[in-house]
Amino acid sequence: MHIGVIGAGVVGVSSAYLLARSGHSVTLIDAEMAPGRGASAANAGQLSWAYGDAMASPALLRHLPAIAAHRDPAFRIRLRLDPDFLLWGLRFLANAPARRWWKNTSAILQLAKESRQEMAMLLAETDLAFDYRVAGKLHLYPDAPSLTAARPTVERKRQMGLDQRMLSRAEAEAVEPALRTYQGEIAGAVYTPDDALGDAAAFCRQLTDLMVRRSAVSTAFGRRVVGFEQHAGRLSAIRFADCEPLSVDAAVVTTGPLIRTLTSALPEARAIQSVAGYSLTVPWTQGAPRVSLTDVKRKLAFAAIGDRFRVAGLADIVAPGSGFAPDRFAILQETACAVLPDCFGQAEWALRWSGERPMTPASHPIIAPSRKIRGVYVNAGHGMLGWTLALGSARRLAEMLA
Numbered sequence: 001m002h003i004g005v006i007g008a009g010v011v012g013v014s015s016a017y018l019l020a021r022s023g024h025s026v027t028l029i030d031a032e033m034a035p036g037r038g039a040s041a042a043n044a045g046q047l048s049w050a051y052g053d054a055m056a057s058p059a060l061l062r063h064l065p066a067i068a069a070h071r072d073p074a075f076r077i078r079l080r081l082d083p084d085f086l087l088w089g090l091r092f093l094a095n096a097p098a099r100r101w102w103k104n105t106s107a108i109l110q111l112a113k114e115s116r117q118e119m120a121m122l123l124a125e126t127d128l129a130f131d132y133r134v135a136g137k138l139h140l141y142p143d144a145p146s147l148t149a150a151r152p153t154v155e156r157k158r159q160m161g162l163d164q165r166m167l168s169r170a171e172a173e174a175v176e177p178a179l180r181t182y183q184g185e186i187a188g189a190v191y192t193p194d195d196a197l198g199d200a201a202a203f204c205r206q207l208t209d210l211m212v213r214r215s216a217v218s219t220a221f222g223r224r225v226v227g228f229e230q231h232a233g234r235l236s237a238i239r240f241a242d243c244e245p246l247s248v249d250a251a252v253v254t255t256g257p258l259i260r261t262l263t264s265a266l267p268e269a270r271a272i273q274s275v276a277g278y279s280l281t282v283p284w285t286q287g288a289p290r291v292s293l294t295d296v297k298r299k300l301a302f303a304a305i306g307d308r309f310r311v312a313g314l315a316d317i318v319a320p321g322s323g324f325a326p327d328r329f330a331i332l333q334e335t336a337c338a339v340l341p342d343c344f345g346q347a348e349w350a351l352r353w354s355g356e357r358p359m360t361p362a363s364h365p366i367i368a369p370s371r372k373i374r375g376v377y378v379n380a381g382h383g384m385l386g387w388t389l390a391l392g393s394a395r396r397l398a399e400m401l402a
Helices: 010-021 058-068 083-094 098-125 144-159 169-175 177-181 200-213 257-262 267-271 326-339 383-401
Strands: 002-006 025-030 075-077 137-141 165-168 188-192 217-221 225-231 234-240 250-253 273-283 292-295 300-305 308-318 351-359 366-369 376-380
Touching: 002 010, 010 025, 010 098, 010 200, 010 217, 010 250, 010 376, 010 383, 025 200, 058 075, 083 267, 083 273, 098 383, 137 144, 137 169, 144 165, 144 188, 165 169, 169 177, 169 188, 200 217, 225 257, 234 250, 257 267, 257 351, 267 366, 267 376, 273 326, 273 383, 300 326, 308 326, 326 351, 351 383, 366 383, 376 383
Parallel strands: 002 025, 002 250, 025 217, 075 308, 137 292, 250 376
Antiparallel strands: 137 188, 165 188, 225 234, 273 308, 273 351, 292 300, 300 308, 366 376
């Protein structure tokens, strides 16, 4: 088939690759002039094979009063009188109880496992260089109660075959010596030695270039999709804002929160909301952490990506297209400087970024045919785990179209 893949972030590029590998003719489409310029541009970089925890959880439910009162700088919810938003919020709360949380988390972890397998195959088959490495990850807990509360989940994940270890602060410092000068509270850590990281934007660029060189995929960049043409209830073409339609046999929608501009033709888009995040990237300097870190109290993720060092964080449930909020970025920068002043306080240059992650109430992506138009498929809603789940969800999509 000739398949149009709409969206050239990590999910879209991965989908194009797996579909082309299955023998389809693929056109990769994006409103930007190059791949990887949306939520994939400067994300946390962490490939969290063992940390697919759904956002709606008992812990977050208990924390909602503090979030509503603006006492937690890591979260912000902008309430609006939008029926889709209000319904999404109710469904999000319905996914927070322990049983639903673990069901969602287990499903995400299974998808992450498939993604990890596909990543291994991709690295074996290609010579892509996107600063990929198995760095390991340390989840830092501020006090004994929070560390103790993490133990049951660690045990559950170990039963699933994931390698996770409970460490004291001294043991965590032995894994990552830079923690000896970390200014945040650390009672202990959960260590996952097999978690990896990589530059998602470079992955998008390099894999797209490889597919084009192999004549496996063509590109249509700088084109904004506005809808679909149908014949007898089946997709016949993708419509653009300012050029002729593209005739296709099928279309896969992998865009971020702006997927909601297609809600009239794609009812699945109503189940997706924007969760904005921010990152700050500076040069890696001697003595900065090399192991990926997540500060549980401050909701910060740190990653050494090649010769750069990045902090990412914040989760703002906002209207799509809200854009960069300087006050929110200032909170990220201030918090990062407080715990790692030598890394972020005196940088020669810095890259400031924000992106909107498309999230479902269950944190699990939608990978399914559209209910409205035959021939249209959805692979979207990965939230903060798009980079981790991209190849696994692309594999499921390719199997679905096969």
